[in-house]
Amino acid sequence: MARAGHYRIAELAELTRLPRRTVAVDQMLAGIGFTHGTPRGYRRGCRRAEICVNVGTFDPTCTEANRAYMAAFRERRRAGEGHAAPHGTRAGFLAGCRDEEFCPRNDSGESCLSVARLYARDWKRAVRHSGPEPAMAPELMDAVLRLYVSGYSHRQIARAGDIGKSTVGRYLQLARAGQYCPMPHQIIAGFRRAVASLS
Numbered sequence: 001m002a003r004a005g006h007y008r009i010a011e012l013a014e015l016t017r018l019p020r021r022t023v024a025v026d027q028m029l030a031g032i033g034f035t036h037g038t039p040r041g042y043r044r045g046c047r048r049a050e051i052c053v054n055v056g057t058f059d060p061t062c063t064e065a066n067r068a069y070m071a072a073f074r075e076r077r078r079a080g081e082g083h084a085a086p087h088g089t090r091a092g093f094l095a096g097c098r099d100e101e102f103c104p105r106n107d108s109g110e111s112c113l114s115v116a117r118l119y120a121r122d123w124k125r126a127v128r129h130s131g132p133e134p135a136m137a138p139e140l141m142d143a144v145l146r147l148y149v150s151g152y153s154h155r156q157i158a159r160a161g162d163i164g165k166s167t168v169g170r171y172l173q174l175a176r177a178g179q180y181c182p183m184p185h186q187i188i189a190g191f192r193r194a195v196a197s198l199s
Contacts, residue, residue: 042066090116134182141175143195148172152198161194163187 035041037054041062046052052061060068076082085095088106093116097103103111147157154172158165167187174181183191 036062037065038062039066039069087112088115090119134184135188136180136182137188137191138180140188140191140195141171141180143199144168144191145172145175147195147198157194157198160197161190161192163190163194 036046036052037059039062041052042065046062049055049061049063052063054061085092085097086106087097087104088108088110089112092103092112097112100111100113103113105111106115144157148154154165154168158168161168163186167190171181171183171187171191
């Protein structure tokens with residue numbers, strides 16, 4: 001069989017039959033357009049100059065070609081070619097404007113970094129408060145505890161309520177100690193399902 005883990009086998013067509021000999025696989029892969037000395041060669045994994053086939057020749061290595069491409073790209077951006085990200089926006093922050101001192105800022109005087117911080121803060125708040133607040137349910141937990149005392153196992157209660165077995169065990173342990181803590185609404189709904197189906 002072909003050598004396992006040969007990273008270039010992924011470049012072949014999906015239903016290509018592989019020969020049994022590794023040398024034949026290498027010959028097959030040699031003809032599928034992996035051009036050294038180009039930025040594409042660098043992106044495809046040739047990232048060290050000493051392993052590029054162009055090393056020691058007059059042709060550039062993949063690393064040198066990628067470096068020249070990136071330098072030309074930066075020069076084009078400095079010259080105003082392409083679409084510049086507007087400053088004072090999150091897009092400007094994602095494009096690389098992360099210094100408050102040098103950011104030209106938007107009309108409101110906000111830098112890209114401050115706008116990105118505000119966005120992250122609002123997003124975290126929205127995620128944290130996306131559902132209803134956790135609530136106490138001592139009567140419900142007493143009913144679940146009665147189910148457990150009557151002979152139902154943690155696994156049976158969890159299966160009936162479609163919640164985790166360890167979750168049932170944790171809340172039952174607190175209920176046995178007389179401690180009731182706020183529970184997420186999904187857990188409360190699960191315990192209600194369990195009580196309704198097992199009572």
